[in-house]
Amino acid sequence: MNPPSSLPFPASAASTAASPAARRRLQPWVLACAGLALAVLGAALGQRLSERAGLAQLAAVANERLELYAAGLEAELGRHAYLPGLLSVDTDVQALLARPDSEALRTQTRIKLARVRVRSGLSLAFISDAHGRVLASSNNYNPQGSIADTETAQEPDAEARRLALRLGERLLSGPGQFFAAHEDNGSSDYFLVQPLRRAGQRWGQIVLKLNLAPLEATWVDQGLRSQGEKLLVVDGQGVVIMSSVPTWKYHMLGSSSAEQRAALRASGHYAGTLEDTLGLDMKALSQQQNALVQLPSWDPARPQQRHRLLAQELAVVPLGLRLVTLSDPAEVWRQARFVAWGGAALGAALSLLALYLLARRRAHAELERQVSERTAELQLSNAELKRQIAQRLQAEDELMQAAKLAVLGQMSAGISHEINQPLTALRALSRNSLLLLDKGRYTTVGENLGAIDAMVERMSQITRQLKSFARKAQSASAPVSLAAAVEGARVLLGHRIEAEQVRLELAIAPELRVNCEANRLEQVLINLMANALDAMAELPLAEDGSPRPRHLRLSTAPFEDESKSPGERLGRVWVRVCDSGAGMAPEQMARLFEPFFTTKPPGQGLGLGLVISAKIVHEFGGTLRARPAGRSDDVGSLPGMCFEFDLELAPADYR
Structure with missing residues (x-):
């Protein structure tokens, strides 16, 4: 075999020796390009994440305001929903439709419509016959109670006739409400139309106009x-x-x-x-x-x-x-740009750190000479890291504040739900007092005012109770008369029970006493009874067209739970609230106690009543549960629902 001396070994060795040197020269450039790419990536990622989070937060705030706007608009328009039905049963209105040619009846009806317009804040109210001919309107009456000699009064019912001419087809199309532009200034008007019928024939209609300017x-x-x-x-x-x-x-x-x-x-x-x-x-x-x-x-x-x-x-x-x-979203984008600069700075810092490590390895032989220089660089790096840590702590504080604002939004929704019931009672009592004042029944008015004062105290108790959500309160359980708590709930919901013709049955012993807090027990009963009334309000009509009977039953039953000892069973009692409503599907029952879940139409419920009630019962040491009503509950032929919870009996009731 020939020796390998003829091979070009020296040239190969030179090439091998040159390759590491070339790689060492290329390493700083490669790391610099990688650092630049890392800075660009950090800027893009930081801006993207910040923009997404900012837009999500902006959308959440806007959605809350949107709900408030919608609730305000519905409340403003719903204040006058009862007026058409009230005017449809007025004797003067019915007399005018029976004798439309009577000028005396027209004058009397105009005065009444004008008073209704002034008291309710309407822009116009008028009555027309079945063909759309205006019989009387509210725009011809002055504060002294006579027909005003103004520009609108020179031609009686001029404004109403112009409206009937412009919107005639829509006014005659049927009941309901709609929007239309004001013919003079372009503002939006809201119209309520109530047809009047006799013997199945259209007799006329009542039209109310509310200006939304x-x-x-x-x-x-x-x-x-x-x-x-x-x-x-x-x-x-x-x-x-x-x-x-x-x-x-x-x-x-x-x-x-x-x-x-x-x-x-x-x-x-x-x-x-x-x-x-x-x-x-x-x-x-x-x-x-x-x-x-x-x-x-x-x-x-x-x-x-x-x-x-x-x-x-x-x-x-x-x-x-x-x-x-x-x-x-301009502020969101401005913050995103700041975060992008921070991301770029972080990427640059990482690339600088990599370059520093490379230089340290390459200059290991000169380490002693460059100690002071490297120490200064480390101090600068530490200062940069401290600044970034301070920024992160500030960001954490801002996130914590955002979480507090979210909790505050949930608390405001709970307050709105809890105070809604006393407000409903206050509105019913105040309207009833106005009617009683007109009739001179001052004694009954005084009783209503006393009830209103009690409702105001009730709302203050609710607000004081909701403050306990912010801190852990001491238990205030004491022997409470269950019948008295049920009676308090019945008083608050009495106007609905009577108006909706609900048969209320109370099967609770007067001497029965339980260990709990009276105010919150009444709160649970009101929530359950109000839900039962809502469920029965949606019952379909019977086959003959008549309303189905509505039955609400409150009762007690011996506590039966196999997981409890006989002594514990003896010391507790079930409280049941059953209705004759249409019942509930199994998939709905599985979500009953989820926050913000409700089967009511939009705008009529927040989905918090059962959640709050279950929490209160849990604090009493019991459990709130739901089940379909059975025959033993005696709540009518429809399926119905029963909500029941257990309470601890006062010692004198089970010894």
């Missing part, structure tokens, strides 16, 4: 003081009928054809040409929680400017409307 002015004022949020109210035709931005009113929300706009103008419901559009796709918006949209400027000085806003929608089903909030 004050409510809209409040929204405009809020929009001016809060530049970051705008509000739109859109009807079923896609037209903006109310807005906190006056220049957007009577704009089409999305695209529309010329024929559609012509039909809307011909209906008489809108002001303007309806040619302008905001360019929003509500179908796409309704399919997602929020969306970023481009909208025209609300500043007349800069009409060409476009704004990018966060849009959210809430459907108000009873009114056939959609509420849209538009929030400005």
Whole structure:
């Protein structure tokens, strides 16, 4: 074999020796590029995460405000829902429809309508016959009780006749409510129409008009003081009928054809040409929680400017409307830019750290000479790390504050739910007192005022009780008369029991006493009884068209639980609240005690009553549970529901 001396070994060795040197020269550049990429990645990731979190928080705040706006609008419009039915049974109104040519009856009815308009805050109230001819209206009456000789009184019922001419087809189409633009100033009017029938034939109708300009002015004022949020109210035709931005009113929300706009103008419901559009796709918006949209400027000085806003929608089903909030995310994007700079700084710091380690390894031989320089660099790095730690601690404090605000929102929802029942009783007693004052029954009025005072004390007790959610309170259990607590709940709900013709049966021994807190026991009973009344209010009619009987039963039963000893069973009692409602599906019963779950229509319940009641019963040492009503409960032929909870008997009741 020939020796390998002929091979080019020296050249190969030179190449091998040069390769590590070349790699060492390339390492700083590779690390620099990697550090730059890491800084860019940190900036992009930080901005993305910050923007997503900021938009989510902005959407949550806007959604809460949207719920408040919807509740305020429904409350404002619902204040007058009872008036058409009240006027339909008035003797003067019925007499006028029977003798429409009687000028004396017309004058008397006009005075009554004018008084109703002044007391209720309506803009107009009028009565027309079956053909839409105006018989009497409220716009011809002055505060002295006579027909006013004003511009509107020169031609009696002029305003009502103009409305009947402009909205005649809609007024004759049937009962209900709708919105239309005011013919003079373009503000939004809300109409309530109540048909009157006799012997199955249409006899006439009562029309009430409420002008929403004050409510809209409040929204405009809020929009001016809060530049970051705008509000739109859109009807079923896609037209903006109310807005906190006056220049957007009577704009089409999305695209529309010329024929559609012509039909809307011909209906008489809108002001303007309806040619302008905001360019929003509500179908796409309704399919997602929020969306970023481009909208025209609300500043007349800069009409060409476009704004990018966060849009959210809430459907108000009873009114056939959609509420849209538009929030400005400029602050979110500004914070995202700051976070992006922080991410870039973190990436740069990591790359600098890698470069430092490389330099330290390469300069190991010169370590002693460069100790002071490296120490200074470490001090700078420590200062940077301390600054980042301080920023992180500040971010944690802000997150904790956000959590506190979320708890505060939940507490406000609970307060609204708990005080709603006493407020309902106060409203019923105050209205009854007004009627009794007109009849001169001052003794009964005094009794009602005493009940109102008790309700106010009741609300103060509720608010004091809700404060205990913030801190751990000592137990205040004491022997309480169960019959007295049931009687207190019956007094609060008596107006509903009588109005809805519910047969109430109480099977509770007067001498029975339990260990608990009286005020909160009454709170649990009120929640369960109110839920039972709501369930029976939705019962279908019988086959002959008559209402089905409603039966509410409160009773006690011996405590039976195999997990308890005989002595423990003897010392407790079941309290049952059963109704003859339509019952509940198994999948609904499985979620009964989940927070914010409710089977009631939107706007009629928060889904917190059973959760709060179960918590109170648990603090009493018992359990609240639900089951379908059985024959032993004796609550009628329908399935019905029973809610029952166990309480500890006072010692004298089980010895």
